Amino acid sequence: MxxxxxxxxxxxxxxxxxxxxxxxxxxxxxxxxxxxxxxxxxxxxxxxxxxxxxxxxxxxxxxxxxxxxxxxxxxxxxxxxxxxxxxxxxxxxxxxxxxxxxxxxxxxxxxxxxxxxxxxxxxxxxxxxxxxxxxxxxxxxxxxxxxxxxxxxxxxxxxxxxxxxxxxxxxxxxxxxxxxxxxxxxxxxxxxxxxxxxxxxxxxxxxxxxxxxxxxxxxxxxxxxxxxxxxxxxxxxxxxxxxxxxxxxxxxxxxxxxxxxxxxxxxxxxxxxxxxxxxxxxxxxxxxxxxxxxxxxxxxxxxxxxxxxxxxxxxxxxxxxxxxxxxxxxxxxxxxxxxxxxxxxxxxxxxxxxxxxxxxxxxxxxxxEMGSAILKLAENLRTKPIEVRPLGYVTFDLSLSKENIPVFLFNDIDTNHEPMYYNYLPTTIFPPFVYHYGGSGCTCVSGCSHNCFCAQKNGGEFAYDSNGLLVRGKPLIYECGPYCHCPPSCPNRVTQKGVRNRFEVFRSVETGWGVRSHDLIQAGSFICEYSGVVLTKDQAQLFTMNGDSLIYPNRFSERWAEWGDLSQVFSDYLRPTFPSVPPLDFAMDVSRMRNLACYMSHSSSPNVLVQLVLYDHLNIGFPHLMLFAMENIPPLRELSIDYGAADEWMGKLLQSSSKYIMSKDEQALQRCSLPIPFPVVIL
The missing domain is CATH 2.30.280.10 (SRA-YDG)
Known part of the structure; x- marks a missing residue:
């Protein structure tokens, strides 16, 4: 107390x-x-x-x-x-x-x-x-x-x-x-x-x-x-x-x-x-x-x-x-x-x-350590990582050029290079039948406005502002895609453009791996996709028998509802319910192919949220899992997600990540009283 x-x-x-x-x-x-x-x-x-x-x-x-x-x-x-x-x-x-x-x-x-x-x-x-x-x-x-x-x-x-x-x-x-x-x-x-x-x-x-x-x-x-x-x-x-x-x-x-x-x-x-x-x-x-x-x-x-x-x-x-x-x-x-x-x-x-x-x-x-000193360190890492950290970098591009910006792999603790053994997967692989759903897109030529067809699919408004920041979390976001006539610069094309920050997967002395950025990430910014190979329910049951690592999207906590929640300001604010999404009845296999998101730790107070997005197909039962910043995330601060309830289906990833983030929280939350050099009254 x-x-x-x-x-x-x-x-x-x-x-x-x-x-x-x-x-x-x-x-x-x-x-x-x-x-x-x-x-x-x-x-x-x-x-x-x-x-x-x-x-x-x-x-x-x-x-x-x-x-x-x-x-x-x-x-x-x-x-x-x-x-x-x-x-x-x-x-x-x-x-x-x-x-x-x-x-x-x-x-x-x-x-x-x-x-x-x-x-x-x-x-x-x-x-x-x-x-x-x-x-x-x-x-x-x-x-x-x-x-x-x-x-x-x-x-x-x-x-x-x-x-x-x-x-x-x-x-x-x-x-x-x-x-x-x-x-x-x-x-x-x-x-x-x-x-x-x-x-x-x-x-x-x-x-x-x-x-x-x-x-x-x-x-x-x-x-x-x-x-x-x-x-x-x-x-x-x-x-x-x-x-x-x-x-x-x-x-x-x-x-x-x-x-x-x-x-x-x-x-x-x-x-x-x-x-x-x-x-x-x-x-x-x-x-x-x-x-x-x-x-x-x-x-x-x-x-x-x-x-x-x-x-x-x-x-x-x-x-x-x-x-x-x-x-x-x-x-x-x-x-x-x-x-x-x-x-x-x-x-x-x-x-x-x-x-x-x-x-x-x-x-x-x-x-x-002072935050300004960390900002300076991160700035130097962006330009001259070898001079700043002569030891520890396993590779300067874990993605093998599959991401827009290289993903570093850092380990100055032991000789474990496990992330190198996986095939890097920048975006999720869906079953072929997912793309059989036909549809139509907007007819905007120079760029989309708030009265275009795709905006109407989102409830009459776009999910992003002109800087690509998420305005309000929703059950599902429709981005402009291959059916649309708008150019790649359309403000309704955000997550499909891939990673925009410099990330590194790093080794933790406590329990395992984590993810941090060399850039300062602004609240509401897109981070990356949580990618894997999508399995149907029947396929997932077979994979779990082999002990493979599966991620179940329906178990992620709905943190998207917290972003843009202005119920404390607007008395008539209602949690978005449109577009509606059926229960996500699929799993993602990350046992052989994965990306940097799979190394993010679990936290009950995360700084990253999961937002469902569609852009390359219109099957609402199989959305992409896109990650956004819930707060301003300083450079070199670990990224964390709320994976939801932990159980036997979550596999080894959640178990190790959960122990790690709790260990860090307990260390960060320790406080001690300071000496007071004058009379006090304790309330």
Whole structure:
């Protein structure tokens, strides 16, 4: 069971302006600096500040949600019980689809009420043009300690589901914008899906960790986790500022009138910053012009004072690095690199000749490897693998050129080269009778639109956005195929194009083989097909008698239903039931022919889902098993699937994989409490 520790600082602490005293004379004679948060480079001008009173999508009153509920206090039948308190608000929030935001009318009860709110206390709000003030963040400073394995899994699941909602909503906003453009409705700016998704979630009370200001680790967020947008950091409670590099509890909120810093973003926005990985010299905020040039002296106030006070009290800060990354939808990535201590603070003359405050941050020990270091390692592996890993590579193309991109085989543990003994199978082999089903395709010539024949087979919409990301999981997806007249560049041809990332099958020291990528995989991206030789039910019975490894598609968990599940946002959301699929009454033999997917481990909290797809035939009883990313998967992080219930039919693959992933989970979920250098109250 975890504990919340209330950080009750000394009521009469030493003078907090010691550093400023030495430079009082200088500051008095200099130009008054520009007082603003330390801003970091952004991809585009942001439309809303973090605590804006306005909202680009909805004008609904916003309230925080209670995210830190100990596992034992959560309704076992619904880990999202905290969200159910605002279900009535969801019901009335959306009158139409995403393109009708400015026309919605809603009636919102008090979302934080534990018991139903009387009708007379309910707020009737017209979304446009009226605006409601969002609730401010909590001023209660806490640290979460001693989380057990079950608590860690619970919070990890909450974070995963919240991020899936964010990603699904963001992709949906962009897709709706694309549909409007295809219909001739062209606006000046493209939709900022990251901003709109976060705004909707904030108005629904789906932002995490708003009821407590957490110092140290955020439950459910692991070192190395990657985010593509600054707003997503706000959504999960990692960093509460949209542009400011220092997130801190302000002096007006603090119980003793002193600000306390909780997290920083390091992205090279200040010329005096020095980043050596484990040691950072971080420059304070203030005194910059619009071109991020230092023009006047900084003052010891706001975030600067918060950093100094965190040093004084020995409070750790979270460090998130912002890095440029090719292929990112924002042009950057933000990776959580762990906890640092502020060991020194001093006033110095910067490169521009003006006074700046500098803070020396040193990474705390016994943490996983920094995510930014892994990103750098993966980048080097993509260009010069032999130099980075002179030993261990068995082959640089396990697929023997059958995939678009080579698949590496890596083993620096023993001499086992087992994957080399199988014939690599890039796509599934179906019985000949499967292709006897005739059919017709779309007649689109230049490219498919949302009113073409194939879109109608998918329920009136395509499954992918313009970037090839899965918008919403479905029982079955129809892609354009050989019957269609559209070109290969058609956006409804995604999975049939094969692998697009650099993967390696690697040997695990614990139990067996696994799969990881050298690339950062964006949530919703296609990974690969789970291939094998399809057997009918009668054939499968004969093969199992020989002890061959068979995979039964009907036993994969329906994780596709989680991707794009916006039931927490839309009250009328229904799980997709079209196109309908009969029970999959076949098996796949992977005992002699297989691809990289067969080496993916089993996990009850997977980062990969199985989506059924048809493209080269129309027999719905024999779909392809296509794999998509359920979350942003950092480079060199193992890929995992939920194979469903384990039984005697699953064979050796599931048994060995299951042991391996559980072993890794148990190691990753271990947490220990950190020493607290000031009085505390354990809740």
């Amino acid at each position: 975890g504990s919340l520790i209330d950080l009750n600082l000394y009521p009469n602490p030493p003078n907090a302006t010691t550093l400023a005293t030495d430079h009082a004379t200088t500051a008095a004679t200099s130009i008054i600096p520009k007082i603003e948060p330390k801003s970091e480079p952004v991809d585009e001008p942001l439309d809303v500040p973090p605590e804006s009173n306005s909202n680009p999508i909805l004008g609904l009153i916003s309230h925080p949600t209670t995210a830190l509920v100990p596992h034992s206090q959560v309704d076992e039948n619904n880990v999202y019980s905290e969200y159910n308190r605002i279900s009535e608000m969801f019901r009335t929030a959306f009158a139409g689809d995403m393109e009708r935001y400015d026309e919605i009318q809603a009636t919102t009860p008090e979302p934080l009420a534990i018991v139903p709110v009387p009708e007379e206390n309910q707020l009737s709000t017209v979304v446009a043009p009226s605006r409601r003030k969002n609730s401010s963040r909590s001023s209660e400073l806490v640290r979460v300690t001693n989380l057990g394995i079950e608590d860690e899994r619970y919070f990890r699941d909450v974070v995963r589901k919240t991020r899936m909602i964010y990603d699904s909503l963001r992709v949906l906003v962009v897709m709706e914008d694309d549909k409007r453009r295809c219909s001739g409705i062209v606006s000046t700016h493209r939709a900022r899906g990251d901003l709109k998704a976060s705004a909707v979630m904030k108005d629904r009370g789906l932002w995490l960790n708003r009821d407590k200001r957490i110092v140290g680790e955020i439950p459910g967020v692991h070192v190395g986790d990657v985010f593509f947008f600054r707003m997503e950091l706000c959504v999960v409670g990692m960093h509460g500022q949209v542009q400011a590099g220092i997130d801190y509890l302000t002096s007006s909120q603090s119980s003793n009138g002193e600000p306390i810093a909780t997290s920083v973003i390091v992205s090279g926005g200040y010329e005096d910053d020095e980043d050596a990985g484990d040691v950072i010299v971080y420059t304070g905020h203030g005194g910059q012009d619009k071109n991020n040039k230092q023009v006047v002296n900084q003052k010891l106030e706001g975030g600067n004072l918060g950093m100094e006070r965190s040093m004084h009290y020995g409070i750790e800060v979270r460090v998130i690095r912002g890095l440029k990354y090719e292929g990112s939808p924002s042009g950057k990535v933000y990776v959580y690199d762990g906890l640092y201590k502020v060991l020194e603070a001093w006033f110095d003359v910067g490169k521009s000749g003006f006074g700046v405050y500098k803070f020396k941050l040193v990474r705390m020990e016994n943490q996983p």
